[in-house]
Amino acid sequence: MTVIVLSGPIGAGKSSLTSILSKYLDTKPFYESVDDNPVLPLFYADPEKYTFLLQAYFLNTRFRSIKRALAQGNNVLDRSIYEDALFFQMNADIGRATQEEVDTYYELLNNMMSEINRMPKKSPDLLVHIHVSYDTMIKRIQKRGRPYEQLSYDATLEDYYKRLLRYYKPWYEKYDYSDKMVIDGDKYDFMTNEADREIVLKMIVDKLKACGKLPLDWNESVSKVKIEA
Ligand SMILES: Nc1ncnc2c1ncn2[C@@H]1O[C@H](COP(=O)(O)OP(=O)(O)OP(=O)(O)O)[C@@H](O)[C@H]1O
Numbered sequence: 001m002t003v004i005v006l007s008g009p010i011g012a013g014k015s016s017l018t019s020i021l022s023k024y025l026d027t028k029p030f031y032e033s034v035d036d037n038p039v040l041p042l043f044y045a046d047p048e049k050y051t052f053l054l055q056a057y058f059l060n061t062r063f064r065s066i067k068r069a070l071a072q073g074n075n076v077l078d079r080s081i082y083e084d085a086l087f088f089q090m091n092a093d094i095g096r097a098t099q100e101e102v103d104t105y106y107e108l109l110n111n112m113m114s115e116i117n118r119m120p121k122k123s124p125d126l127l128v129h130i131h132v133s134y135d136t137m138i139k140r141i142q143k144r145g146r147p148y149e150q151l152s153y154d155a156t157l158e159d160y161y162k163r164l165l166r167y168y169k170p171w172y173e174k175y176d177y178s179d180k181m182v183i184d185g186d187k188y189d190f191m192t193n194e195a196d197r198e199i200v201l202k203m204i205v206d207k208l209k210a211c212g213k214l215p216l217d218w219n220e221s222v223s224k225v226k227i228e229a
C-alpha cells in the first residue's frame with residue numbers, strides 16, 4: 001500500500017508518469033483537474049483578476065484528492081496540495097494578490113493541512129519530482145497544445161515559466177512530508193522510449209524498496225498490467 005505524489009513544473013510529465021506508474025504498480029491514478037477546470041482559461045486570459053479564484057479552486061480539488069488518496073492508501077497523484085503554495089506565492093510575489101488575499105489563502109491552507117495532520121495516514125510515502133529545463137518544458141507544453149499555455153498566446157509566459165522553474169529548487173529542497181527523489185525529465189523520455197521508461201520505473205521501485213514501502217522481492221512480474229505508451 002503506497003501513496004506516491006508527483007511534482008514538477010508545467011508540462012514536466014507528471015500526468016504521463018502517473019499513468020505509467022499506476023499501471024505498473026497496479027494502483028489508482030488521481031489526476032489534477034485541468035480540462036474540466038473552468039477557471040484555468042480565465043486565469044491565463046487575466047491573471048491579475050483570477051489568481052485568487054484559481055488558487056481557491058485548486059486548493060479545494062487538491063484537498064479532496066489528497067484526503068481520498070490517503071484514506072484509500074494505494075495510489076499515485078499527478079500533483080498534490082504540497083505544491084499549491086508555491087504557485088500562489090509566486091503569483092503573489094509578482095503582484096497578483098492583495099495582502100488580504102495572501103492572509104486569507106495561508107489561513108485556509110493551514111486549516112486544511114491541520115485536517116490532513118489529523119488523518120490516520122498523514123502524508124504520502126514518496127514524492128517523485130520531475131526536473132526539467134526551460135527548453136524541455138516549452139517543448140512539452142507545445143506538444144500537449146493547450147492554447148492558453150502557449151508563448152504565442154501571451155509572450156509574458158516566458159518570464160512566468162522561467163520564474164516558476166526558479167521557485168521549484170528551494171521548494172523541493174525544503175519538502176519533508178515524505179521520502180523524495182528526482183527524475184531527470186530532460187534525460188529520460190519515458191513516453192516514447194521503452195528503455196528510458198524501464199530505467200525510470202526501476203529507479204522508483206528501487207527507491208520504494210529502499211524506504212521500506214515495497215517488499216525487497218517485489219519485481220515487475222508482480223505487476224499485473226502491461227504498460228502501453
Ligand atoms: N519524459 C517525457 N519524454 C517525452 N515526452 C514527454 C515526457 N513527459 C511528458 N511528455 C509529453 O509532454 C506533454 C506534457 O506531459 P504531461 O501532460 O504529462 O505533463 P504534466 O507535468 O502533467 O503537465 P501539467 O503540469 O500542465 O499538468 C505530453 O504531451 C506528454 O506526452
Ligand SMILES: Nc1nc(=O)c2ncn([C@H]3C[C@H](O)[C@@H](CO)O3)c2[nH]1
Nearest residue numbers: 010034040054055058084087088149
Ligand atoms: N496559478 C496556478 N496555481 C496553481 O496552483 C496551479 N496548479 C496548476 N496550475 C496550472 C499550470 C498548468 O497550466 C495547469 C495544469 O497544471 O494548471 C496552476 N496555476
